[in-house]
Amino acid sequence: MMKFVAGVDIGNSTTEVAIADVENKLEFKTSSIVKTTGIKGTLDNVVGIVKALGDACENIHINIQDLNVICINEATPVIGDVAMETITxxxxxxxxxxxxxxxxxxxxxxxxxxxxxxxxxxxxxxxxxxxxxxxxxxxxxxxxxxxxxxxxxxxxxxxxxxxxxxxxxxxxxxxxxxxxxxxxxxxxxxxxxxxxxxxxxxxxxxxxxxxxxxxxxxxxxxxxxxxxxxxxxxxxxxxxxxxxxxxxxxxxxKERVIPAGKLILMGEKQKGQLPIESGSEAIMKELEKVWPLKDVTGEAGTNVGGMLERVRQVMGELTSQNIDEVKIQDILAVDTFIPQKVQGGVAGEFSLENAVALAAMVKTSKLPMESIAKKLENETKVRVIIGGVEANVAVRGALTTPGTDKPLVILDIGGGSTDSAYISREGDIRSIHHAGAGQMVTMLINSELGLNDLSLAEDIKRYPLAKVESLFNIRYEGGNVCFYQNQLDSSLFARNVIVKSENEMIPIPTRHSIEKIRMVRRESKEKVFVTNIKRALKDIAPNHDIRAVDFVVLVGGSALDFEIPEMISDELSHYGVICGSGNIRGIMGPRNAVATGLVIAYYESLHPDKSRA
The missing domain is CATH 3.50.30.70 (Swiveling domain of dehydratase reactivase alpha subunit)
Known part of the structure; x- marks a missing residue:
């Protein structure tokens, strides 16, 4: 008789499922992935979870009701927004x-x-x-x-x-x-x-x-x-x-100055405040001084004050909590530019103004996850348990990557947050969550290039660029030329395009050069991912020394990116660390680490004396 357990990872962008039989030994049977419905950590997620569970069960010809238990991760909602620096x-x-x-x-x-x-x-x-x-x-x-x-x-x-x-x-x-x-x-x-x-x-x-x-x-x-x-x-x-x-x-x-306002950081032991126009470097240094963080607020009547209250309000509504109970547990500040309409222009002129982008991670009580578990249990008639902190279970999933061993650090780069965990040789796990990941990069690309189109910015983030030089050839951003036997669509001629596949190219409707678009894309990724990875390793490595770590495994959707793993490997290469994208269970690539880890954690709680199959 089989005993099926499903691990469900609710991410900012996707919801992933892994199903295994845990009756005698741990034997993974199938997995699935769907787009997350609603903001991570809210009741809207249940629709996506049921869809992902249905897809996975269909793969092995069972019904959702045949599952013995469903394990879900503790999903922390993350919202990113932009606060403007002083504008003249x-x-x-x-x-x-x-x-x-x-x-x-x-x-x-x-x-x-x-x-x-x-x-x-x-x-x-x-x-x-x-x-x-x-x-x-x-x-x-x-x-x-x-x-x-x-x-x-x-x-x-x-x-x-x-x-x-x-x-x-x-x-x-x-x-x-x-x-x-x-x-x-x-x-x-x-x-x-x-x-x-x-x-x-x-x-x-x-x-x-x-x-x-x-x-x-x-x-x-x-x-x-x-x-x-x-x-x-x-x-x-x-x-x-x-x-x-x-x-x-x-x-x-005439000049009119809009105040950007002060950011007030409340740490457990001390409080810090500084004007947001000081820039991201000063904000991140101040954050380091007051760390660990209890909450963040902004000066009333200013851009940053309004932005942080908006984040709090949205999270309060989504989680049915009082605004006063919603605390910001981490922020990531990044310098950027935002096109501002020039007053007095008659042809829609814009000038690039300095801005500070802020991603804020909101700490909520366990209540929203318990509500999700309850609703999911009612809909599926299957017992649902909250299986632990995301990064902790992701470590267990990452260790199924061939060639890895403890001590190991995982970097789970998702849509809204960068989750990191360290597992020592003895199996002790330490984890931390940082605000800011893939969605923030998309936001930076969208604002700096003045696209006003988040789905186009997402495609620029995820795929390489090329210039259509003739109706039969394109030149990729790296200089390689690709020739085609059949004529390309004439509307693409002399345009900069996003190459999603050999047969799918999306023209970029801006006058920016291919070099400028590539530079903005790479700088946005470095500002968010490389900054957060340095913060994560500093926080969780033994004695804050990254050299004490042998393996760093990248998991999550952003680890599938065509240039992020290489960027991070370059950054860590001088520490002598083995770094690369995970290959969960030897077949899943960097996907499914948390879902797999939830199943493994559940199996280990049932059979503490048995080693993993």
Whole structure:
């Protein structure tokens, strides 16, 4: 007679199941994996658990009711959010700036002059330089003819601002080439009769004058005090192929500062506080000083205060606890950039502002897990037990990786947290949880590249990049070229793509270069994973000395990543540690460590005298 036990690992991203027969010896029969339903550690997880159990039972032709017991992990919910560093918003009164990368700017160089409408060119007699504003209702042929007439009448037209996307075709018809910025959607917001400058760089290059504060000072004859105020404008235009800056009558600039606020860290023995704009390094040093952490709050009425209260509120609602009972047990701070809309822009301009991303791990009582166990028991009619701390059971699962032995450290890199555990030669286990993992990396990629699309950011995190060089070949980010016998989709031509498989490529709808996307992806992973791994090893290795550890095994979804294991191995190589992705039970790869460990722990509690099969 078989006695089936199921181990269930509820993760932030996936729910995994392992089923074994424990009647005589421990014999694993099957496993399954599904997407986690709801936030980890909440009642919404039950739907996903039942689905995963159903899939696994189907594999070995049994019903869920045939299981003897279900062991679930103690799932700590983790939420990550972004808190902004101090932002200076620059508002140019009664005026505007345009700095975007239209696909079709015309001409090149810089033109300075007063803004006038195309219709006003005919009656002009003055010799002062002008910049012509051309609305969409004027077709390219008419626009080119009128500009050519102006040149014949010796009117000094130095540049043009166009609402449509006709920059190149207007320029091709002109007797004298001038810089033309097109695709300016809100052309009606461009103030007339004001001094302006238009710059277009040659193909493959970026503007030099308007992205330089001293260039702006030269063009607009600014005083040193006024030059200080144009720094945010210049910074917003860096890297653009074209730009327009228009000066107001008074050159009036207003600033509005949004306070980022102070972070208050409450340790068991001492308390620390510092402004979030101090940056991630200072925050993490302060955290180390007050460790172990009891709770974290933010200054009321500020960005960080609002963010931490939001985390607490969400967790309180999800776990049916009073907000005061929800404590933050760990945070991870990471420096990043967030695109902020430039006030006064008329083509949707953004500038990158410094920000601090915070992942917060919330400590809740055992109550939510007990509620999950109860609900699961009611739905399956099978006894459910909470099988222990995630990292502790993951160690047992990791030891089924061929070639490993004690003392060993596991790093379980999940979606929301990095769980680590150390098992000594004698079998004593020490574990720790740290906030921040895969979901935080996705969030950083999404914000730094300004994607506004988390699923695209997730794909950028998980798969390599390539440039489609022709309809029959792509060049991977590492330089390797891959040729195809059949023609690729013409919509991919000359695009940067994510290569999910040989036949599935997703175009990346940004103007960032492949080098920039790769750099952001790798830096985001290093900021989160490498930082957390250093923290984990320092906390759990004997005497905080990583050299006392022989084996480090990476488990969890992120260990399947195409570059994370290599990054971590590089970081640990100078300690003489054997580090690599786990291969649970010799067949599962880095997946299923916790689910497998839950079953092993249950088997050992039944047969303390028997060794594992």
């Amino acid at each position: 918003e620059t508002v140019i009164t009664e005026s505007t700036m345009i700095g975007h990368n239209p696909d079709t700017p015309g001409g090149m160089g810089i033109g300075v002059g007063k803004t006038i409408y195309l219709d006003e060119l005919e009656g002009m007699s003055s010799n002062e330089p002008v910049i012509c504003v051309i609305p969409r209702k004027v077709d390219f042929e008419t626009a080119a003819n009128r500009l050519n007439q102006a040149f014949d009448n010796h009117i000094d037209v130095t540049a043009a601002i166009v609402q449509g996307d006709d920059g190149v075709i207007i320029n091709n018809r002109l007797k004298k080439h001038i810089p033309i910025v097109d695709e300016v959607s809100y052309i009606d917001k461009v103030p007339m009769g004001m001094l302006a400058a238009v710059e277009v760089a040659s193909p493959g290059k970026t503007i030099k004058v308007l992205s330089n504060p001293y260039g702006l000072a030269t063009v607009f004859k600014l005083s040193p005090e006024e030059t200080k105020h144009v720094i945010p404008i210049a910074r917003a235009l860096i890297g653009n192929r074209s730009a327009v800056v228009i000066r107001t009558p008074e050159g009036d600039v």
